[in-house]
Amino acid sequence: MFSKTLHISSSPHIKKDVSTDLIMKNVVYALLPVVLFSIYAFGINALLVIATSVFGCLLTEHLLCRWSNRESTISDWSAVITGILLGLTLPPIFPLWMTFLGAVLAIGLGKFVFGGLGYNAFNPALVGRAFLQAAFPVAITTWHPSFLEDRFFHISKSVLALPFAEPIVDGISGATPLSAFKFDKITAETSDLALGLISGSIGETCSWIIVLGGIYLIYRKMMNWRIPVAILATVYLLSGILFLLDNQVYPSPLFMLFSGGLMLGAVFMATDMVGSPITPLGVWIYGVFIGLLIVVIRIWGGLPEGVMYAILLGNALTPQIDKIIRPRVYGTKR
């Protein structure tokens, strides 16, 4: 009567309805509002930069898999995330050929040489950006005002610059709030910062949309809430103390919180599961460490912004944290 051959499997025979590609896909969903707002703010230039970055990441991932005789892993969505994140950290009129090069480096050097998804020690998008910052310091600090009237129709000349040509800087450019503060002690209105009305990197300007994406991922249990909380709280507290000591020299903690790449980095980059510690205590240490570095670099460092380096250094510390911080095993002494 029963003719089918029985399927044999090892227990457990049921599984929670969650998968790695589903997590990755949801990170992309959480990033979409950020992408849409940045296109709204910076127009067609931002769209081109993000698209190029995503394309570069996917192409690199696909070709590297093929060349090493592996099945292509672009369907796991992780390369898309790297592409979007890299694009979001770049200035709105960043040359596309540089963007593409950054994407190739992000996947090739940041991910593939370590062994691909799950094995990368550093956030690949930040590896790509670190390379771009070292190689093209002028282009990556050339800013562009947001909400220009012709932003949906006018493609900036510098975006379409020929590879390795002399850097072309478009007529209009402006400083970001952090560099304005660093070099001229001018601070921006916190509300303008949080609402994304002030220029900056493509996807860093609108804090509340970034936070919304983070809340969505935390609600879906696809992000470790401790990481952004630890980073933001550390930055807030430390800069708050400094501000109380001397509010002429040090910026207000809210300005620190809503300016630059802090939100994007704390919510979407430091939370990269692969590069962050695995235990709750380890994660707190990691978050506080990154927060400290951000304040130190921003306030005393030579650069206006330190989020990228802080997270990369946090990534570097992760294996050690995981080695030292281990949960007490049940039934053993505290």
Add this chain to the structure above:
Amino acid sequence: MFLLAKNTFSHGIHPPENKEETNRLPIRQFPFAPLIILPMQQHIGTPSQIIVKEGQEVARGQLLAKANGYMSVPLHSPVSGKIRKIANVPVISGQMVPGLYLEPFPFSGQEISEGKPIPLSASPEEILQGIQDAGIVGLGGAAFPTHVKLKIPEGKKCDHLLINGIECEPYLTTDHRVMLEQADDIFMGIRYLLKATGAKEVIIGIEANKLDAAEHLSGKIPKDLPVSVQVVPVKYPQGAEKMLITSILGKEVPSGGLPIDVNTVVVNVATTAEIGRLLPHGQGIQERVITITGPAISKKGNYLIPIGTPLRYILEQVGASKDICEVFMGGPMMGVSASSLDISIVKGTSGIVVFGENDTKKTEKIYPCIKCGACVDACPLFLNPSKLGILAKSEAYETMVEEYNLMDCFECGSCTYVCPSNIPLVQYFRLSKGIIRKRKANSQKSNV
């Protein structure tokens, strides 16, 4: 009234319970199959030793095989009939083990032959002997000989007796029904257990999804017994001894130790009922309650089934659909896949969960570990399954044991359940433990 505790162990998971389809269905007697298949290996320990001959006629309850040493229990005839053949019989592992085929007499009666009754006035040793003689093993699924577990080692003492009515495995409702329908047997069993262990206090632990059972049992506690019922929040794997002890007593069993190291003995509630029913009559186990459920079964329910009833016969009787493709003996979290329908149910079979062709997901793609930490948050023993999995893959078995406490893992499968990358973690650990045990045995052999 029972005590509603907030206490539970840390970590663990919440799989869908799927108990509602059978938890209201009373236990029903299952018909005798035309052929009974009895392996001698129905418990952890040495297989029982056959004492009957081919062609011999036996009565229901008669001894068919005797215990083969201390770590063994006897086997009684589940039906009146004739020994057809003494031969190797198939078991769930796919192996053939010594056993016998028994053909029931048609229309045979239900009377059970009795042995030497064990009165409540008997000594602890006599009670333990009676428990062994009745062929009793842990009915929760472990099939560990109960008399061995109840033997308090020299220098230790038992203060707390925990009766395990947790039944945290999804789908299973046998213990639930036993608690609702066999309260008197349970309290009689507790009397024997109190005597055997010398415990001062008895706590019946029940999960909050069986409040009716908790209410029923607490209403029936005899005045003279030091028994209380404690309800704990629903969580898997709370039915594991260590987790239950932590939930109810707030203590941790030391790594590598046993419950008795925290002066506690844990006994499954159905096992307790069986002790209470069999010992006053000197009988042996002939049948047990089994939940038969799953999407591919039309007559789901809790059945009292004679030991040795073939799986194929059971599935025919309960209206299994023709396209069944997965059959699990036990619950879906820790149960074992049946590789063939020619095996029979044994004393340790707590459930039969059946899935049809379209009820199970196809094998999902395995991704690399993304270190999301879900397994670390799930492991009730606070191990690091992610790290253990990576070590297993690189065959670093010694490191797994020495630095990451692999041997503490009791294979509840929580880590595998939550892993988004579909990494078969608990399977790795099972294999690794096997390899380590083998290496240890080999090195001991070469040292001798």
